[in-house]
Amino acid sequence: MKDQPSPLRETDDDARKLARVLLRSARHAAIAVLDPETGFPFASRVLVATDIDGTPVILVSKLSAHTRALARDPRASLLAGEPGKGDPLAHPRLTTQCLAEPVERGNAFYERIRTRFLARHTKAQLYIDFPDFLFFRLKPEQASLNGGFGRAYQLDGHDLIIQSAANEEIAAGAAEAVRDLVERHPDVAEMLATRLNAPKSASWRICGIDSSGFDLISGDFLLRYEFETLAGDADHICSNISKIAYSIP
CATH class of the missing domain: 2.30.110.10 (Electron Transport, Fmn-binding Protein; Chain A)
Known part of the structure; x- marks a missing residue:
């Protein structure tokens, strides 16, 4: 058989x-x-x-x-x-x-x-x-x-699991890094939603970052984006986010 x-x-x-x-x-x-x-x-x-x-x-x-x-x-x-x-x-x-x-x-x-x-x-x-x-x-x-x-x-x-030695450091600075990013670019979440073809919704915001990517949320919608390579720190993550949001398609 x-x-x-x-x-x-x-x-x-x-x-x-x-x-x-x-x-x-x-x-x-x-x-x-x-x-x-x-x-x-x-x-x-x-x-x-x-x-x-x-x-x-x-x-x-x-x-x-x-x-x-x-x-x-x-x-x-x-x-x-x-x-x-x-x-x-x-x-x-x-x-x-x-x-x-x-x-x-x-x-x-x-x-x-x-x-x-x-x-x-x-x-x-x-x-x-x-x-x-x-x-x-x-x-x-x-x-x-x-x-x-x-x-x-x-x-x-x-x-x-995200295998990164920077996890704890990123966690400690995540909230401040996202606040700074949004202060510099108030429309960053909406730009990300547009670039990533997110469902139409009232208002998007970044609800989480880690060395592997970031999360966007709006009401009942949640969108996860994964980077191609791991980011080394919170500034690197926010730099990646800015490139995705504002780069010329």
């Missing part, structure tokens, strides 16, 4: 980039955990942001079933990717198997995560500081990318 051909394609840089964009452009995702009482998978929906190294971050209530499950077993699966017109299975999606790490108040990078989360989810300001809410970083272990029919890939967790 002949061996069946593998449904997986060889993972290349295009697949890695698509996977990163799917994960980093997700405003929400489906999360699956293991119910500690029954052992059955339990799926729910969570808001998603990313830490400075691209690790997905969720904010959850300690009263929710998925939070109680993660407290007992940190293994989780996160499904990202929005269906569009036509067959939902024709659109890219990414399933990432993760290990959940709680980020309690007082943690060294709690404020950084809080700031980045609120920049993406401003309405979370209403409950983010409630005592029964906490963050989890979902450390990617491996991932399965389906880029559409006949485009399946297996990725390692490291393919989704």
Whole structure:
């Protein structure tokens, strides 16, 4: 009996980039955990942001079933990717198997995560500081990318993480760098939205930067842009952003 051909394609840089964009452009995702009482998978929906190294971050209530499950077993699966017109299975999606790490108040990078989360989810300001809410970083272990029919890939967790020694330095100067950029170029976000063919929306703003790229948000729309190469510091990131916004097409 002949061996069946593998449904997986060889993972290349295009697949890695698509996977990163799917994960980093997700405003929400489906999360699956293991119910500690029954052992059955339990799926729910969570808001998603990313830490400075691209690790997905969720904010959850300690009263929710998925939070109680993660407290007992940190293994989780996160499904990202929005269906569009036509067959939902024709659109890219990414399933990432993760290990959940709680980020309690007082943690060294709690404020950084809080700031980045609120920049993406401003309405979370209403409950983010409630005592029964906490963050989890979902450390990617491996991932399965389906880029559409006949485009399946297996990725390692490291393919989704920003491997840069400058991450902490960039995180410390990110907010100030973006403020300075916007003061010099008040229309920078709108120019970026135009250049990147973003959906028509009332007002765009830069809601996050890292050495691998930047995020634009307007209402329910979130746009992720990935640089060709890693930036070395926040000034380098803003210089890249300016070139994209104002270079002659």
